[in-house]
Amino acid sequence: MVTRCLICNSSVVLSKDAAIAIARLIGTLDGFLQGVQQSTAKRQAIASDADAALRPLERAFNLMVDGLAGAACSWANTSDFIRDVRKHQFMEYDCLCLRCGAKYDEQPR
Template structure:
């Protein structure tokens, strides 16, 4: 059974753990997107980059970028937990009411 807000009767609930996971997911996707650039044809290099070599280089750079970006996102996550959730573990999205999760 999904909890419902006593104020707005909504069931749109976001937990701290889910909010953290969403921030981390977007951080990872952003890291990959920043590195994902198809190889450009070059007149200086007569030997084109092999597709698999390009893919491995891109993935290596993306993983390195993402690892440092995840460390940097920790500050954002801590602020989100402090200012959005406070002492509570869940947040109703429509009205902003905060509460602790109820164990079944």
């Protein structure tokens, strides 16, 4: 069932749980991509014969491992961002209307 805004009756309502899940996803992807970029830059700077001998699957696996390491390293920043979303966007409320900006608790059904 679609949650509707209590003020403007819009269906564009974001729950606190959904906002936190989106923030986690974005933070994890950001850390992953930073890890891959750093790995790529480091490998290009070194450009050893051992790296050239790696098969494409091995290179892809190494990039994935470096990306996961980057995501793990950025988890503290992501957690800080999630804490800010909870505090400043939602305060003590559960829902935020993206149309009119109303904040309210979800109504029991």
